[in-house]
Amino acid sequence: MSIDPAVRLSGVRLDRGGRTVLDGLDLVVPPGSVTAVLGPSGSGKSTLLAALTGELAPAAGTVEVFGQRVPRDQRALLALRKGVGVLLQGNGLLTDLTSTENVALPLRTHTDLPDAVIARLVAMKLHAVGLRAAADLYPRELSGGMARRVALARALALDPPLMVYDEPLTGLDPIASGVVMALVRRLNQTLGLTSIVVTHHVHETLPVADRAIVIANGRIVFSGTPAELEASEDPLVRQFLRGEPDGPIAFDSGAFNGAARAEAA
Numbered sequence: 001m002s003i004d005p006a007v008r009l010s011g012v013r014l015d016r017g018g019r020t021v022l023d024g025l026d027l028v029v030p031p032g033s034v035t036a037v038l039g040p041s042g043s044g045k046s047t048l049l050a051a052l053t054g055e056l057a058p059a060a061g062t063v064e065v066f067g068q069r070v071p072r073d074q075r076a077l078l079a080l081r082k083g084v085g086v087l088l089q090g091n092g093l094l095t096d097l098t099s100t101e102n103v104a105l106p107l108r109t110h111t112d113l114p115d116a117v118i119a120r121l122v123a124m125k126l127h128a129v130g131l132r133a134a135a136d137l138y139p140r141e142l143s144g145g146m147a148r149r150v151a152l153a154r155a156l157a158l159d160p161p162l163m164v165y166d167e168p169l170t171g172l173d174p175i176a177s178g179v180v181m182a183l184v185r186r187l188n189q190t191l192g193l194t195s196i197v198v199t200h201h202v203h204e205t206l207p208v209a210d211r212a213i214v215i216a217n218g219r220i221v222f223s224g225t226p227a228e229l230e231a232s233e234d235p236l237v238r239q240f241l242r243g244e245p246d247g248p249i250a251f252d253s254g255a256f257n258g259a260a261r262a263e264a265a
Contacts, residue, residue, distance in 0.1 A: 004067035006031045006162055007052060007192035014047050021047045024219055025061065029196060029211070034188050036044055036205045036226075037198045039215035040240060049166055052196070053084060065162065082110060085155035089167040091147050093139040099126065099150045100135045102132035106157040116155070125153040128191075129183060145176030150182065156187070163187075165197045169204055177204050204243060206230070214240060224257045 014022040022044040022225065029035045051054035051063050053116035054077045063070045065084065079197045086137045088118050103122045104188050107113060113121075125230050126132045129149040139147055148168065165184065169177045185208040188195045200207050206212060206226040214222040214229070214237055222229060229237065 003031060005064075006033070007196070008053075008062075010062050010064075012046070012051065012063060013059045014051055014056060015059040016047060016056070018183055020218065022058070022218055024241065027213065027220065029194060031066075031194050032188070032192065032194045033210040034185060034208055035195065035211040035213065036198060036209040037213055037215065038202055038205070038240070041200060043215045044218065045200075046166065049086075049164060049196075049198050052164060053081060053086060057257040064194060069099060082158055083162060085153050085158070085160035085163045087148070087155045087163070087165045087168055091139070091151040093147060093151055093154075095139050098136050098138055099131065099142070099153075102139075102150060103154045103157055103233050106154060110158060118169050119126070121157070122153075125156050126150070128156065128187065129153045143176070144172050145179055145215055148172065148180055150175070152180075152183065152187075156191075159191075160190075161194060163193050163195045165195065165199070167199055167201075168197065169201045174204075177201070181205060181208050200224070216240060 001117070001241070005028045008178065008245065009025045009027040012025035013020060014025070025048070037045055037048060041209060051058055052070070052112050053066065053070075055073055065080060068080065071080060097105070100122050103125050104118050107118045123132060123135070126135055128195070129152050131146060131149050131153065134142060134146055134150065139150075143151065168180055168184070172180065181204055184195055184197065187193060197205055197209065206229070209226050212222070212224065212226050212229045213220050224233060232238065252254060
């Protein structure tokens, strides 16, 4: 009996602002895996994320999540999104709510559970990210790493089978980055999740990843294991991993700048 991939992209083209950002995307994310989506800033990683969550419909090709094509109907799309947890780059915590209230928000919005059950579930989610002691703290009272973990607990509130992390290490120091990435791996294993980590932080992400893809110049230039990535002799891959300013990834080209503008849109 075959098992559907957690995510499948087939012949996908993604446009923004009348400009093609990514083209010819073929991608399979196995269930239960941690897949790192790597690439320089402006390469289209967040555009890919928008396609996975249904925010951006592909101009060509298909995007499937757990065997279901990402719908365009808003009601069906909302139902699918309940199964996809997203950790936003900026956390997205509401500043006038405590950690507990922030984590409870999806449960209060999307379920009819009684308050006592919600309180129990919130405590479990905060415990899962190691922050039960921060339950009554407001975002302004949290460190950057703690705020990121509260946002993660909120993303996990509805028990989604798929987690997508959008630049989860932005603004974090090396220790907090290590804590967050170790947490990604542990939660994936203990909760049976599938995780996609969209990031340009290569060295912090690869140790916890099962698969890695690299996006550059509007396409996927590598797909394989972290060990295969580090052994690759592809000039595009080597330039990105080494952080070299000169090479086939043209950071100052009009094409790159156009992708960056589309990415920021």
